[in-house]
Amino acid sequence: xxxxxxxxxFLLLSQHLLAQTDGxxxxxxxxxxxxxxxxxxxxxxxxxxxxxxxxxxxxxxSIGFELMNVKHPKENRISxxxxxxxxxxxxxxxxxxxxxxxxxxxxxxxxxxxxxxNFNYSIGPxxxxxxxxxxxxGNGDSKQFSFEDFPTWNSIARTGHVFEGLGESELAFxxxxxxxxxxxxxxxxxxxxxxxxxxxxxxxxxxIELMPREDNKAVFxxxxxxxxxxxRR
Numbered sequence: 001x002x003x004x005x006x007x008x009x010f011l012l013l014s015q016h017l018l019a020q021t022d023g024x025x026x027x028x029x030x031x032x033x034x035x036x037x038x039x040x041x042x043x044x045x046x047x048x049x050x051x052x053x054x055x056x057x058x059x060x061x062s063i064g065f066e067l068m069n070v071k072h073p074k075e076n077r078i079s080x081x082x083x084x085x086x087x088x089x090x091x092x093x094x095x096x097x098x099x100x101x102x103x104x105x106x107x108x109x110x111x112x113x114x115x116x117x118n119f120n121y122s123i124g125p126x127x128x129x130x131x132x133x134x135x136x137x138g139n140g141d142s143k144q145f146s147f148e149d150f151p152t153w154n155s156i157a158r159t160g161h162v163f164e165g166l167g168e169s170e171l172a173f174x175x176x177x178x179x180x181x182x183x184x185x186x187x188x189x190x191x192x193x194x195x196x197x198x199x200x201x202x203x204x205x206x207x208i209e210l211m212p213r214e215d216n217k218a219v220f221x222x223x224x225x226x227x228x229x230x231x232r233r
């Protein structure tokens with residue numbers, strides 16, 4: 001991920017050096033939302049929303065929210081012919097993050113073309129929702145199993161329904177910090193599209209048990225890429 005960030009930065013700086021800001025910025029407010037892929041998530045890690053407002057010619061203040069599904073690195077989805085499930089998993093972790101930070105304009109694109117590059121960073125609180133992972137055994141019992149009484153893999157009929165057991169969730173509190181490079185490639189002044197790459201660290205006040213027989217932890221590190229779309233004025 002670091003090599004990709006360095007490569008993109010080098011290429012874009014060399015090709016768009018003349019697109020640096022001239023001090024007259026064209027918008028003061030921005031809203032973007034995006035789909036996230038990260039090293040602690042699945043195919044889709046989650047979703048982000050961010051509001052930004054100008055605090056200078058090259059500086060923006062941002063307030064953001066993220067909803068992410070955090071997985072254990074040892075999770076492996078398998079199939080027994082009638083269902084797909086994660087053997088030995090006990091809990092989901094849904095991370096709800098609030099973030100306060102700043103965007104610094106590094107390079108501004110030329111009118112209606114080119115690429116804009118921002119460096120951004122944020123910090124904020126995290127609310128972790130620890131929801132039980134339900135599976136249904138051959139007897140029709142659908143519940144959260146411990147590793148000791150987890151059904152044999154060939155007897156699992158299905159996993160729990162969406163939000164099943166959510167009312168039995170526990171909460172965990174923590175903090176998160178993020179830093180990234182944002183590449184904006186929209187062709188219209190009122191719209192913004194692009195992607196962001198970066199890294200995030202998240203720490204909870206207690207260890208989060210996702211898989212009882214594996215090493216569980218309270219601190220999570222991840223690299224991410226977010227594809228986003230939004231508007232500005």
